[in-house]
Amino acid sequence: MKVSVDEDKCCGAGSCVLAAPDVFDQRDEDGVVVLLDPEPAEHLHAAVREAADVCPAAAILLGDRA
Amino acid sequence: MALGDTDHVLDYPIPSPAALEPPAEWAELRQGCPVAHVRLPSGDRASLLTRYDDVKQVLADPRFTRNLDAPDAARIAANESGGVFNSGLGNALPEEYHQQWRRMVGKWFTAKRMTALRPGIEAMAEHLVDEMVAGGAPADLKAALGFPLPVWVICDMLGVPESDRDKFAYWSNTLLSLTRYTQAEIDAAQAEFAAYMSAHIAATRANPGDDLISELITAAVDAGHVMPAEALLATSQGLLVAGHETTANMIGKMVGMLLSDRTRWEALLADPTLVRTAVEEALRADANPGFGIPRYITEDAEIGGTVIPRGTTVVCNLAAANRDEDVFADAAELDLARTPNTHLAFGAGAHSCLGQSLARTELQAVLDVLLRRLPTLELAVPAAELERVDGLVVGGLQELPVRW
């Protein structure tokens, strides 16, 4: 799984951090998403999918292991 | 006659059969009339959206805003100005500055910050539960816990004294009036609210602390720019209102839903790790979130298979969308473990709720504390006797009588 984020779209609501704290964080200055791990381990995939699903701005993109 | 025929105009909001239940019309509209003609409390017309995909599409489209200040936009509320959605609060911040504003204010609401606030929120919840218990059963959980907790949190964040909370409650109710208050009452209350907040902002400018308002002032000064007084006023009034009414009501509705079928409460007692998903499910299943979210359509747009002409005011019924069977399996049932739960209770897109991490943290903290401290909690009246708050843009229960 490959994860990417679109900082311009991000509205800083932090839902991704609540769902998958090992993979997402937010910048202290403005709350914009920080991707901690673009290729998360298998056991985190469900949480990452949930984060992408609940992101209100559709700012989290998931790709297959290319 | 089918609901929503062109010559059939529904009055909106649609009355509900019971405090925690949705009106039967929602399912019929989703099925047969996803873009329905409705008459608002003001008498003006609008189009009502009830399907998940349509609601999400409109909310996420940056061309459509909630600034209902165009001459042909519908007025919402029964009083002359049309209520909060037609007021200056929503308009003090031009759309161009919106993202900048979100990012300035957003740093106060990051998930990390909420995790740091959580022990304080739980301690306050414990304290309020102690006081409720000391007062003896039955008690109104809304007055004892649901209301004071979020007010305390937001007052602390804004640096305003919590002792003024009765004033805030009145000001905020008048601002959120659909039908309850007259224009004169609303104007008088809003003038007082603005004067109170302006004085607080002036005092904060002179003597900054470590609250949100102080930091916004400093950040703008650092950027070589005086934060416009109007924008600061709108921000602080907006946060005070957004920060307490919605969450206060949601605490009451969530606990009400969980106790109305006590097997739900017992499932949580047996497995408290369900608290996080249970909070999301309560947000999804909330059949009484209030008016819904309006949007002014600025360009012709295809929505739900029809073209909605520019100049239309649409109302997105988030609660009806959250019960759409095409998106949520067994949508009418409460599934405390539902994952993922892509409900729209906080809206969607660039304007989605800025305070959602805070709201989630408060709801989770309340539930954790109640399960721990009052495992025997139950409703003190039959669920069918719970009554709704009426005549406001936000929905809630009048009271939540409980015993333990």
Ligand code: HEM
């Ligand atoms: C009525 C609403 C507002 C208006 C008309 C307005 C106007 C402006 C203008 C014209 C600038 C550019 C100034 C310059 O470059 O010298 C600016 C910059 C700025 N504004 Fe506002 N503003 C508004 C609301 C806000 C709000 C609500 C915030 C923060 C919460 C804010 C924070 C800032 C900051 C930090 C800058 C400097 C940005 C930078 O230099 O990168 N403003 N504003």
Ligand code: HEM
């Ligand atoms: C359960 C509690 C809450 C619910 C259900 C809720 C719901 C919503 C919804 C649906 C919107 C979107 C409005 C739109 O699209 O026009 C919104 C926006 C907003 N909410 Fe909340 N909210 C809650 C709690 C809070 C809290 C605790 C705060 C802050 C302290 C807050 C601050 C805001 C702000 C500032 C906006 C406007 C965001 C923008 O326009 O960029 N809300 N809320």
Ligand code: SF4
């Ligand atoms: S959930 Fe989406 S919008 Fe919110 S912080 Fe994460 S990436 Fe940004």
